[in-house]
Amino acid sequence: MNMGCNSEGQQVMSLRLSRVLRDIGITRQMVLRRRSTHLVKEKIRSVMSLISKTDSFNAFFFGSQSEGTTTLGMNSDLDMLTSGNRIRVMKDWDDWERGKLCVFIIKNDRSPPQHCCLQAARPDCPLPFTRERMPATCDMQATVDGRVLLPNTWMDDELKKVFGRLFWKQGPSRSANKETDHIFAFSYNGDILECNFLFTRPKPGHWPRPAILTEARQCEIFLVPQGHAESDQSKLEWRFSTSLIERLLMFDLNILQIQVYTFLKILRKTFFKPLVGDRLSTFHFKTALLFTLETYPEEIWQERYVLQCVIYCLKTLKRWFKLRSCPHYTISGVDLFVGKLRKWEFPPLLTTLSKMIDNIMDYVYQIEMDQIGERISGGLRPVMTRNKTILEIVDCCIKSYIVGIILIYWEMTSKSKDVLEVQDFIIRVLELLPESDIREEIQHTKRFLYQYIATMETSKCLQTHQLIPQDIYRLYEASLDSDLTSSRLKLASMMYCSGQYEEAEFVLAYTESLLHADVMQFCPYSERWFDVPNVPTERFLQKANKRPFLEVTQRDVACSVLFNPLEICCIPGVLVYEMHRTISPEDFHQRHPMKEQWMDLVVIDSKPFIFYLQYLTFRQLGEEERRLEALHKLHNYVCVESRWCGHIETALHVLGHCFELENQYDVAWTCYRKSLEIFPYNNAARWHIMRLIQQARGEQVD
16 A cells, blocks of 8 residues: 555654554553453353343443543443343244244345344244234234234333333433443344355455454344334334444454544544534444455554544545445445435535545644643643543543442342352352353452351341351451451451450451551442542552552452341441331432342441441440540541542441430431431431430430
């Protein structure tokens, strides 16, 4: 390829742009960090489903976050696909399975490109359902010719119940928030002729590499719930998706190619989105990149040619604008502009694109996202340094990682799984370990499950006034390094509730000694984990950037402590009220049924729980000076250190309880009122206020 058109000036600007893209986080290290984080979450979700007794599913994360093709300024959403195994998809009746709900792919000459219908089959014999035999409970639709088809809206009613008022639908996505595109799909491992386009059409040969093509042939195909934009039966149609193949191709790109694609997306969002919104999508630009990679020789992908490579991709897109047709990279017969762009929108888009190709640097200087224009021009305004950008990306990744590895424990706790269920779960986890490529993460989830089993078993012993066997203490010991504090605090809480005050004092002192200036507190549920009371320090993030996330979790992360009703005898009494925070009909209305299951649990951040347990323990031991010292630390945490973040209402409640025990009822009242001011709904402060009122009335009567 003749690169003569690439002037020396443009090469200098390419080098500068490549440096700027590294400064905003598009480095090999950060791309791999984003990818590994989301792949761990993906695999843990799938493992959790595989060993559960409910309908299994596979979880996948696609798009910018899992590819590593995003920046902080781009503010990309998360694309998640869940492939359920409840329904079996087949193309041949030989694949029919007795007792299972099966659907048959219906594809003929009248079917729109990339689409099919799904015909329901009987579970008792390999025959299609007829209108007469169609179960009343199934969301099926009979057509004029008598076929019973599965509509792509078949899960909507169920999801509306789960997501509640936050149910949001766009295209094939059904989500509870606009930050996550969640697609519920079916998978098919057989051969779909039009999805073989990548393997059968002629290609230059240098890319995709033969090894990648061989691997791509093994990828399953998804059927996502979306009909063709121009079909009169769109509600009955399902779209073929080759997302796994596309992700495989993206993972094969080098860092220069990732930089080019990320920059293309920045151009799209800055200059094209104001014209046509998201209808000219990142997928159009990804498709342009993939065809450009295939068409142009490998030697152009050099740092000094970054801008020229961007121009080549834009020229590919320009050619499609002129044709008013955009091919799909992996599926034949598809026009990606159909249902997206209107015919009168092509001329202004073509004009903008042509100007951009001819004067690319004029557009680069105008980009405000991630301060790219400012960085390129060397302006006087301060810009975020590369180090700070990297640390912010690490911050997002490690929080997402922790959510992934503790997900199983949180699910078990919130659903109040009993001891036998958890033990059975652990056995099935151990069976999977030899074959898993996330062995360390899965093994680590056992530590959290051990503390849960130990506390449930202890609660039973205390309830029936039995001695606590040594096996339970061994379970606690095996759980201690789940994170820095939560398992140790569960042990200390158990010791306090069982009257082992000296032992509790020792565990609490040791746990407090582990706290250091760079500990990050982590709130497990809802949106509060983005707003933790202890914002990560720069030193913490530097550690997280240099060490494995699992090691950082064990040494530098203090997770909130969770209790459910099965652990009730191991919880200081006043905290039990937290399980009953939903009181009024308005409270129920304000709760989200899926996101806020934690409201039926006790959830308390680690630092206030340490100080609260110390106060209670020293009070029992009669150590007045140390009791008041613990109260001072708790008061300082709530009023200063917390910045009213995290599970601050629970911290205020235990602080109020301490002041009640000090007979300072007016201060306790202030704590409860402040809690209610911060969270007016679903707040146990109402119970504490009612308690104080009853106590006051009782004193007046006496």
